[in-house]
Amino acid sequence: MLPLKTPSSPHAHAMSSVSIVMLKVIVALIPGIIASVYFFGWGTLINVVLAAATALLSEAFVLRLRGHAVMPALLDGSALVTALLLAVALPPIAPWWISVLGSLFAIVITKQLYGGLGYNPFNPAMAGYAFLLISFPAAMTTWLLPEVVSGVHLNLIESLRVIFLQKWPMELHVDAVSMATPLDLIKTQLGVHRTISEIRFGTSIIGDFGGKGIEWVGNWYLLGGLWLLYMRVITWHIPFLMLATLFAFSTLFSLYDPDVYSWPMFHIFSGGTLLCAFFIATDPVTAATTPRGRLIYGAGIGALIYIIRTWGGYPDAVAFAVLLMNIAAPTIDYYTQPRVYGYDK
Amino acid sequence: MARRLHNFNGGLMLDDHKHEPTRIAAAPSHIPPRLYLPLHQHIGSPAAPVVQAGDEVLKGQLIARATDYISAAVHASSSGVVEAIADFPLPHPSGLQGPCIVIRTDGHDRWLKRDHLPRRDFRSRDAHELRQEIRDAGIVGMGGAGFPTAVKLNPGPKNKIDTLILNGAECEPYITCDDLLMRERPEEIIEGMRVMLHILGAANGVIAIESNKQEAYRCMLAAVQAVRDAALEVIMIPTIYPTGGEKQLIKVLTGREVPARGLPANIGVVMQNVATAAAVYRAVVLGEPLVSRYLTLAGGVPHACNLEVLLGTPIQFLIEELHGVRTTVDKIIMGGPMMGFALHSDQAPVIKTTNAILLSTVADRPLPARGEPMACIRCGECARVCPAQLLPQQLYWYARAREFERAQSHHLFDCIECGCCDYVCPSHIPLVQYYRYAKTEISAQLRDKQRAEIARERHESRQQRLERQKLERAQRHEARKAVVESGSLDELANAESRDAKKAAIQAAVERAKVKRESSGLEVKNIDGLAPEAQQKIAEVEARRAHRPPPDDNTVK
Numbered sequence: 001m002l003p004l005k006t007p008s009s010p011h012a013h014a015m016s017s018v019s020i021v022m023l024k025v026i027v028a029l030i031p032g033i034i035a036s037v038y039f040f041g042w043g044t045l046i047n048v049v050l051a052a053a054t055a056l057l058s059e060a061f062v063l064r065l066r067g068h069a070v071m072p073a074l075l076d077g078s079a080l081v082t083a084l085l086l087a088v089a090l091p092p093i094a095p096w097w098i099s100v101l102g103s104l105f106a107i108v109i110t111k112q113l114y115g116g117l118g119y120n121p122f123n124p125a126m127a128g129y130a131f132l133l134i135s136f137p138a139a140m141t142t143w144l145l146p147e148v149v150s151g152v153h154l155n156l157i158e159s160l161r162v163i164f165l166q167k168w169p170m171e172l173h174v175d176a177v178s179m180a181t182p183l184d185l186i187k188t189q190l191g192v193h194r195t196i197s198e199i200r201f202g203t204s205i206i207g208d209f210g211g212k213g214i215e216w217v218g219n220w221y222l223l224g225g226l227w228l229l230y231m232r233v234i235t236w237h238i239p240f241l242m243l244a245t246l247f248a249f250s251t252l253f254s255l256y257d258p259d260v261y262s263w264p265m266f267h268i269f270s271g272g273t274l275l276c277a278f279f280i281a282t283d284p285v286t287a288a289t290t291p292r293g294r295l296i297y298g299a300g301i302g303a304l305i306y307i308i309r310t311w312g313g314y315p316d317a318v319a320f321a322v323l324l325m326n327i328a329a330p331t332i333d334y335y336t337q338p339r340v341y342g343y344d345k
Numbered sequence: 346m347a348r349r350l351h352n353f354n355g356g357l358m359l360d361d362h363k364h365e366p367t368r369i370a371a372a373p374s375h376i377p378p379r380l381y382l383p384l385h386q387h388i389g390s391p392a393a394p395v396v397q398a399g400d401e402v403l404k405g406q407l408i409a410r411a412t413d414y415i416s417a418a419v420h421a422s423s424s425g426v427v428e429a430i431a432d433f434p435l436p437h438p439s440g441l442q443g444p445c446i447v448i449r450t451d452g453h454d455r456w457l458k459r460d461h462l463p464r465r466d467f468r469s470r471d472a473h474e475l476r477q478e479i480r481d482a483g484i485v486g487m488g489g490a491g492f493p494t495a496v497k498l499n500p501g502p503k504n505k506i507d508t509l510i511l512n513g514a515e516c517e518p519y520i521t522c523d524d525l526l527m528r529e530r531p532e533e534i535i536e537g538m539r540v541m542l543h544i545l546g547a548a549n550g551v552i553a554i555e556s557n558k559q560e561a562y563r564c565m566l567a568a569v570q571a572v573r574d575a576a577l578e579v580i581m582i583p584t585i586y587p588t589g590g591e592k593q594l595i596k597v598l599t600g601r602e603v604p605a606r607g608l609p610a611n612i613g614v615v616m617q618n619v620a621t622a623a624a625v626y627r628a629v630v631l632g633e634p635l636v637s638r639y640l641t642l643a644g645g646v647p648h649a650c651n652l653e654v655l656l657g658t659p660i661q662f663l664i665e666e667l668h669g670v671r672t673t674v675d676k677i678i679m680g681g682p683m684m685g686f687a688l689h690s691d692q693a694p695v696i697k698t699t700n701a702i703l704l705s706t707v708a709d710r711p712l713p714a715r716g717e718p719m720a721c722i723r724c725g726e727c728a729r730v731c732p733a734q735l736l737p738q739q740l741y742w743y744a745r746a747r748e749f750e751r752a753q754s755h756h757l758f759d760c761i762e763c764g765c766c767d768y769v770c771p772s773h774i775p776l777v778q779y780y781r782y783a784k785t786e787i788s789a790q791l792r793d794k795q796r797a798e799i800a801r802e803r804h805e806s807r808q809q810r811l812e813r814q815k816l817e818r819a820q821r822h823e824a825r826k827a828v829v830e831s832g833s834l835d836e837l838a839n840a841e842s843r844d845a846k847k848a849a850i851q852a853a854v855e856r857a858k859v860k861r862e863s864s865g866l867e868v869k870n871i872d873g874l875a876p877e878a879q880q881k882i883a884e885v886e887a888r889r890a891h892r893p894p895p896d897d898n899t900v901k
Contacts, residue, residue, distance in 0.1 A: 002674065002675040003675070004689060004691070005675055005676045005687065006676075006688070007687055007714065007715070008686075008775055008781070009680075009682075009684055009685060009686055009764055009767075009777060010683045010684065010764030010767050010777065011676075011678055011683075011685065012518065012682040012712055013767070013770075014769050016769065016771040017771050017772075017773070018719055018771050021722070072717065078722075117719075118720035118721050118772075119720065235725075235729075285723050287723075289723050289736070290728065333736075333739070337736060338354075339734060340605070340733060340734050340759050341603075341605075341732070341759065342603055342604050342606075343756075
């Protein structure tokens with residue numbers, strides 16, 4: 001006769017787990033990463049490897065220090081997702097220590113010091129990014145010219161040499177293959193009183209919507225994001241409201257004065273907008289969780305991105321917008337509790 | 346008739362596992378050698394035995410009577426001899442034992458002789474009389490709640506009932522006993538429903554059946570058409586767990602919501618389970634009390650099936666009867682996989698509310714254990730599926746942090762413990778367990794608070810008494826001084842002894858009064874006595890009540 005087990009109800013469970021959720025996010029990122037490699041060379045992939053290795057090692061180390069089980073936490077995949085999101089946001093020619101430092105900051109300071117998965121108030125990848133941007137602005141804003149523009153292709157060895165030793169191939173000079181990001185370009189050019197159309201058509205780095213290459217990478221993130229929606233890993237609330245708000249703001253101002261304010265699609269397809277909408281703003285741990293709260297949260301990020309890009313000191317604003325709304329998330333949740341069954345409200 | 350259906354928030358599409366047990370008819374189970382009939386199979390006060398060990402009983406004979414308005418009688422479910430009235434394992438999540446009447450069956454299953462011929466004249470009968478018959482039959486909600494049916498059918502003059510809903514949703518996976526009952530005894534259900542409509546004076550009767558029970562739907566529809574009653578309606582509702590929850594089903598069918606802390610009757614609705622309706626028919630028309638019920642047995646036996654089981658049959662007997670191998674069973678769930686509870690003993694009997702027994706064996710695990718709990722990632726899946734529109738993860742954080750006030754302000758007590766949040770949680774957090782814990786703690790705190798309040802009042806009145814006595818002493822002292830000064834000592838002695846006596850009597854009366862009031866009700870240890878003895882006690886008490894209470898004049 002076996003002793004009877006007496007667990008508490010329910011006795012049935014869906015086949016889901018944190019690891020599966022994280023795995024789906026990683027899968028959804030792959031098209032965007034491939035596009036990055038296609039347009040900007042091996043650099044993105046090297047960033048990914050560096051950041052991932054740092055994230056896993058540092059997470060394991062801190063978990064050991066904290067006396068927690070290491071393997072279950074590593075296998076949940078959350079550290080890997082953080083590392084990936086940070087790495088794909090970094091310039092493809094950023095020196096190796098940028099990936100390593102950013103990843104360390106994200107995992108150790110932003111995530112583990114607050115108690116690990118589920119307890120961090122700030123999005124680790126974005127906190128890591130903001131830390132890098134503030135500390136090393138030059139390295140963080142030197143972007144690689146897309147290969148379609150420069151015609152230069154760095155092979156894997158050359159890319160490794162650039163990232164680890166800052167040694168460019170003999171015939172190349174760094175200025176010939178690097179550029180300011182399109183967002184940065186527009187900002188500085190507006191500063192010297194050129195109009196948007198002068199800037200847009202006076203440079204080779206801006207494509208149909210946003211920066212050449214970058215706009216296409218954005219497309220692939222969009223595709224991955226739609227798949228996440230389809231798989232019900234994320235809900236529509238945050239991405240839709242974020243993009244809609246950004247679009248509405250940029251349309252409004254662009255109509256008011258198209259010489260000073262960039263066109264709407266530029267905002268959608270530049271910088272980290274699409275990556276943020278589907279992969280970063282939707283980070284469940286740090287976002288608002290109520291349905292109405294998610295709408296406000298998404299709209300807040302969209303508005304802040306526009307405000308900081310247009311009138312703030314930094315060319316891109318995704319990281320700051322997300323971190324600012326992270327602060328507001330608990331309050332938003334508190335004031336947007338759904339109407340409970342049986343209550344009038 | 347087309348009825349616009351409504352939605353409730355969230356819910357789950359579950360794999361229903363209902364195919365196998367519905368292929369064969371429900372068979373009557375055998376008579377076990379012993380029946381264990383708990384005195385408490387319902388919500389409310391436990392029943393009080395009216396038989397003693399050694400008494401011979403017949404099937405359908407009253408063996409324990411309802412003790413209160415909210416209580417239910419218990420009847421012998423087969424003939425035999427009362428072997429004992431003692432504590433045995435109960436089908437309860439606590440695993441505690443409780444008082445049961447044990448009947449050693451004689452195998453003849455002899456009914457108590459009834460002078461009650463089938464009477465279908467319920468329409469000409471008084472609602473009160475019909476309710477009494479339902480009450481005497483020991484009928485309680487058979488869908489799982491076990492609330493006395495007669496009480497539910499008496500919503501009071503303030504609540505005008507327009508709709509009686511028969512719940513045939515049976516939304517939990519695996520359970521098919523209502524499905525089979527609707528296929529096999531639709532006429533009984535319909536007649537029981539018409540009795541209840543008559544009692545309630547309600548104009549509409551709606552029978553709700555989930556779309557995964559097409560056959561049951563057809564049977565019920567045919568039965569309704571056969572009686573040509575325009576008041577009755579059979580509605581097919583979408584198969585979404587927990588659409589069979591009372592509040593959810595009312596929302597789906599009427600679009601109305603039961604107000605928080607309120608009852609369905611407040612919005613003109615009464616809901617009963619289909620099996621309850623059939624039991625009402627048997628009680629009112631055939632004069633049969635509730636002695637058996639349909640239940641589903643699945644997992645751990647060669648074939649999942651439905652049985653008509655005598656109440657009080659031990660689970661172990663059922664397992665063996667169906668050729669299950671008890672030695673490999675390591676989990677017994679009473680009820681469905683979502684809201685059922687695990688039994689601590691296979692000796693526990695089938696009771697009025699038992700709709701299913703799910704077995705998990707070493708070889709066959711229909712219900713695998715949950716994964717290791719991990720940290721909450723605030724994904725919000727729980728809120729998406731919550732049919733009460735709560736924020737389960739907030740409740741979890743508050744329960745975990747013992748922030749019970751905030752848990753309450755986030756409507757913890759509106760949680761129906763359906764388990765949807767728990768089911769979908771990717772972190773495998775036992776959410777429902779946290780909510781039960783928080784609810785229990787809050788109730789305990791409330792009790793402690795009330796106790797502290799009583800203690801405080803007691804302390805304050807003691808302080809006042811001491812004050813008063815001190816004052817009186819001082820006054821007496823003053824008086825004495827005055828008397829001494831005036832010189833009349835005799836008078837003083839008399840006055841003093843009179844005062845002291847009076848005070849002592851007064852104090853005793855007060856003490857007795859306080860004791861009576863604080864206990865709330867007068868505790869009597871007469872529950873176990875024979876009716877004659879109880880009668881005597883009642884008479885003595887009646888006399889006592891008429892005697893004038895002692896007061897100062899009579900004792901002086």
